[in-house]
Amino acid sequence: MRGIPMMTEAVLPASSGGGWSRLYQGKTIPVLTVLLFLCAIWYAGAVYLNSSVLISGYERNNVEWDAGRLVSDAWAMERPILPAPHQIAEEINKTVFQKKITSKRSLVYHAWVTTSATLLGFAFGALLGIMLAVGIVHVQTLDRSLMPWVIASQTIPILAIAPMIIVVLGNMGLTGTIPKSIISMYLCFFPITIGMVKGLRSPDVLQLDLMRTYSASTAQVFWKLRVPASVPFLFASLKVAIAISLVGAIVGELPTGAVAGIGARLLAGSYYGQTIQIWSALIVASVLGMLLVFLVSVIERLVMKKMGYGT
Amino acid sequence: MHRAVGSDDGTGVVTAPAKPVIEIEKLNLVFQTPDAPVHALSDVDLTVNAGDFVSFIGPSGCGKTTLMRVIADLETPTGGHISVNGMTPREAREQRAYGYVFQAPALYPWRTVRKNVMLPLEIMGLDKAEQERRARDNLALVNLEGFEKKFPWQLSGGMQQRVSIARALSVEPDLLLMDEPFGALDEITRDHLNEQLLRLWDQTGKTVIFVTHSIPESVFLSSKIVVMSPRPGKIMDVIDCDLPRDRKLDIRETPEFLAIAHRVREGLRAGHSYDD
Ligand SMILES: Nc1ncnc2c1ncn2[C@@H]1O[C@H](COP(=O)(O)OP(=O)(O)OP(=O)(O)O)[C@@H](O)[C@H]1O
Ligand SMILES: [Mg+2]
Numbered sequence: 001m002r003g004i005p006m007m008t009e010a011v012l013p014a015s016s017g018g019g020w021s022r023l024y025q026g027k028t029i030p031v032l033t034v035l036l037f038l039c040a041i042w043y044a045g046a047v048y049l050n051s052s053v054l055i056s057g058y059e060r061n062n063v064e065w066d067a068g069r070l071v072s073d074a075w076a077m078e079r080p081i082l083p084a085p086h087q088i089a090e091e092i093n094k095t096v097f098q099k100k101i102t103s104k105r106s107l108v109y110h111a112w113v114t115t116s117a118t119l120l121g122f123a124f125g126a127l128l129g130i131m132l133a134v135g136i137v138h139v140q141t142l143d144r145s146l147m148p149w150v151i152a153s154q155t156i157p158i159l160a161i162a163p164m165i166i167v168v169l170g171n172m173g174l175t176g177t178i179p180k181s182i183i184s185m186y187l188c189f190f191p192i193t194i195g196m197v198k199g200l201r202s203p204d205v206l207q208l209d210l211m212r213t214y215s216a217s218t219a220q221v222f223w224k225l226r227v228p229a230s231v232p233f234l235f236a237s238l239k240v241a242i243a244i245s246l247v248g249a250i251v252g253e254l255p256t257g258a259v260a261g262i263g264a265r266l267l268a269g270s271y272y273g274q275t276i277q278i279w280s281a282l283i284v285a286s287v288l289g290m291l292l293v294f295l296v297s298v299i300e301r302l303v304m305k306k307m308g309y310g311t
Numbered sequence: 312m313h314r315a316v317g318s319d320d321g322t323g324v325v326t327a328p329a330k331p332v333i334e335i336e337k338l339n340l341v342f343q344t345p346d347a348p349v350h351a352l353s354d355v356d357l358t359v360n361a362g363d364f365v366s367f368i369g370p371s372g373c374g375k376t377t378l379m380r381v382i383a384d385l386e387t388p389t390g391g392h393i394s395v396n397g398m399t400p401r402e403a404r405e406q407r408a409y410g411y412v413f414q415a416p417a418l419y420p421w422r423t424v425r426k427n428v429m430l431p432l433e434i435m436g437l438d439k440a441e442q443e444r445r446a447r448d449n450l451a452l453v454n455l456e457g458f459e460k461k462f463p464w465q466l467s468g469g470m471q472q473r474v475s476i477a478r479a480l481s482v483e484p485d486l487l488l489m490d491e492p493f494g495a496l497d498e499i500t501r502d503h504l505n506e507q508l509l510r511l512w513d514q515t516g517k518t519v520i521f522v523t524h525s526i527p528e529s530v531f532l533s534s535k536i537v538v539m540s541p542r543p544g545k546i547m548d549v550i551d552c553d554l555p556r557d558r559k560l561d562i563r564e565t566p567e568f569l570a571i572a573h574r575v576r577e578g579l580r581a582g583h584s585y586d587d
Contacts, residue, residue: 206417209385213411214434214482215404224430228421307421308462 042085049081050074083276091280104260107284113261115288117177117249121184122242128185129192129241130234136193137200137226138218154190158183158248163255180261184248188241195237199230231307235300242292250285262288329360332486332518333382338391340377350543351377352388357537357546361485364512364519366529366536368575370583374544375522376414379488382520383411395486407435409486410479414494414522416471418463418478424450425459428478435482449477452507454500469496473504480511487519493528502560505531513556526579527563530554530572538575540582548578 047070054073058065075084092107099106132150135142162183169179203225211221253263262285269278340352351374359365367375380386381393384400395403403409410431418427425446432442450456453473463471472495479487493501509532512519523529529536530552538548552571554562562568 206413206415207419210411210413210417211434212385213383213404213409214431215407216434220434224433225419228419231421308423308464309421 039085042082043075046080046082046084047071047074050077053077053081079273080275083279087276088279088283091276092283095280096284107265107280110261110265110281111284111288113177114180114246114249114253114263114285115292117180117252117261118184118242118246118292120177121181121248122188122245124181124185125188125241125245126192126238129189129237130196132189132193133196133200134222136197138222150190150193153186158187158251159254161186162251166252166255180249180252183252184245187248187251188245191237191240191244192234195233195240196230199233200226202233203229228307231303232309235296235303239293239296239300242296243289246285246289246292329362331358332361332363332396333357333359333520334392334394336392338378338381338388338393340374340381340386340388340390352381353543353545355391355544355546357549359518359520359535361518362516362534364521364532364534366521366523366533367539368523368526368529368536368579369539369544369547370541370579371524372544373539373541373582375539376490377544378539379411379490379520379522383409383488407482408484409488410482410484412476412479412487412489412492414490416463416468416475418471418474420463422462423459424455424461424463424466424474427463427474428481431478431482445481445483446477449481450474452480452511453477453504469500472496473500476504485517487517487521489519490522491524492521494524501528506560508532509558526572526575529575530568531558531560531563536571536575538578538582547582548574550574550578 051070051074054070054077055065057063074080075087077083080087095105095107099108101108101112103109132146136146137143165183165186166179169175169182207225207229208221211225216224250261250263250266253261254267262281265281266278269275269281335355335357338352338355339350342349342351355378367378369375377386381388382395382400384404393400396406396408398406398408419430422430425443428446428449429442432445437445446459447456450459453476455470455473455477458466458470463474466474472492476489476492479489493504496504505528508519511517512532519532521529521532523532533552534556536550536552537546538550539545540547550571554567554571
């Protein structure tokens with residue numbers, strides 16, 4: 001899914017700008033051009049993919065048809081193979097703006113259900129990730145004993161383990177947001193651990209020697225050197241982690257047969273062949289992901305500015 | 312041979328027998344590197360007394376920084392004996408016996424100039440008012456008033472180095488270890504800081520160990536000049552520099568000054584001779 005291009009950008013600690021400043025740096029026109037180009041391909045693709053269904057329908061019902069009719073029908077089907085962009089836009093308009101946000105049919109409501117699990121999972125993941133990193137950096141045996149497990153945890157496909165987590169937690173009486181955020185946490189602590197370990201180890205020999213000449217305690221070295229030095233690394237990994245966290249929350253909604261949330265919409269959509277609903281849920285999910293990453297980068301920029309990391 | 316670097320420099324200031332601050336005997340340090348062991352220090356003997364201003368001078372790679380790091384307990388010798396204030400270097404470091412100015416500024420980029428100077432004071436647990444007083448005074452000493460709120464990247468290399476000097480001075484140590492502290496400065500600033508340092512040394516009676524590549528600087532500042540030579544790093548000569556303690560910059564044109572400078576140059580040449 002989406003999230004991959006954001007990862008490459010977010011991995012660089014020094015990546016500055018973005019968001020609004022990008023608009024002002026004359027990138028609007030190229031971005032719009034690409035968007036238009038994609039839309040054109042999309043419309044063409046919709047005709048191409050939907051035509052065979054339509055043509056067999058025409059032939060069955062002996063309907064006279066020409067290219068013009070085929071195109072307009074291909075862009076207006078109820079259950080198209082690939083819906084046209086304006087159909088998705090209409091659906092999003094209907095379910096995001098026209099419905100009360102408390103309504104079960106409002107996408108805002110579903111997005112919020114997923115977001116709350118995402119944020120909770122992200123908070124758990126950040127906490128777990130940072131604690132693991134602190135342990136790994138300070139205790140040599142943990143470095144050797146824990147790191148392989150941390151890496152192994154990420155090789156297990158989440159789709160295999162998610163149902164089990166839900167069943168086990170459900171047995172313990174935990175349902176709803178908590179199991180979803182646990183899956184979210186399971187996915188997102190990893191980049192935070194890796195980033196934080198790197199960040200806590202980033203002070204160079206000279207910076208550490210300086211602390212040694214003051215005969216600073218381990219705690220003082222940690223708080224006055226390692227933690228501030230790790231902040232750029234932490235934010236780089238938080239941006240990756242929050243996007244992954246959202247994926248985790250959505251995946252967590254799939255095996256539960258959840259009735260609310262973006263994942264539930266995706267599931268229901270595919271169950272009833274409501275492709276337009278699936279696509280609008282997907283779009284809303286990516287917008288949500290971008291918003292969350294944007295939020296983290298805003299906080300990052302504020303913190304980095306406060307810490308004097310240039311501009 | 313044991314080289315004593317005393318400080319009975321004829322001014323009559325020191326009457327009692329000078330107390331040794333640093334005693335080094337037969338000190339050796341071999342770095343184990345992947346290709347070949349590097350003999351950074353070879354049979355170094357040196358005594359530095361309280362109140363001495365000792366300069367190390369010698370070609371690049373002769374072990375000046377390494378010797379300084381051994382004194383500061385940042386490097387462990389592979390042989391010989393060393394004591395600082397009558398203790399092991401480790402004990403001396405744990406008692407915060409010295410202030411160290413590194414060859415590079417080593418400022419923390421997330422701290423303002425003022426906060427960088429306050430770093431050791433925070434670690435020592437001084438109260439806030441005292442931290443601020445010392446930061447202000449020492450930044451003024453290196454002519455950096457008005458730059459307190461700046462971050463290191465907003466300063467030139469020379470200014471950063473001056474911040475690191477202020478940071479070392481703010482600890483108010485009896486022993487100052489300075490590794491090419493004025494290397495990155497322009498001539499005029501360097502002259503000014505030389506005078507300031509000399510005044511500080513004269514008034515406070517600190518012991519200073521100073522690394523430089525400049526012959527005039529070493530003669531102007533020091534009470535003793537230690538000439539070193541490389542491969543393996545060892546002491547070639549120890550030159551007494553008995554100019555008056557309260558010297559002014561224009562002393563650099565006097566015959567006494569030039570005679571000592573000449574001797575230092577000869578010592579450096581001798582160290583180089585088998586090298587080229
Ligand atoms: N950590 C280390 N590992 C291996 N070799 C080292 C290490 N530190 C220094 N050396 C070697 O020891 C020798 C002395 O180095 P040192 O830094 O003391 O020189 P220096 O006199 O301070 O030189 P400069 O004037 O360029 O600062 C050099 O040959 C250097 O390569
Ligand atoms: Mg050096």
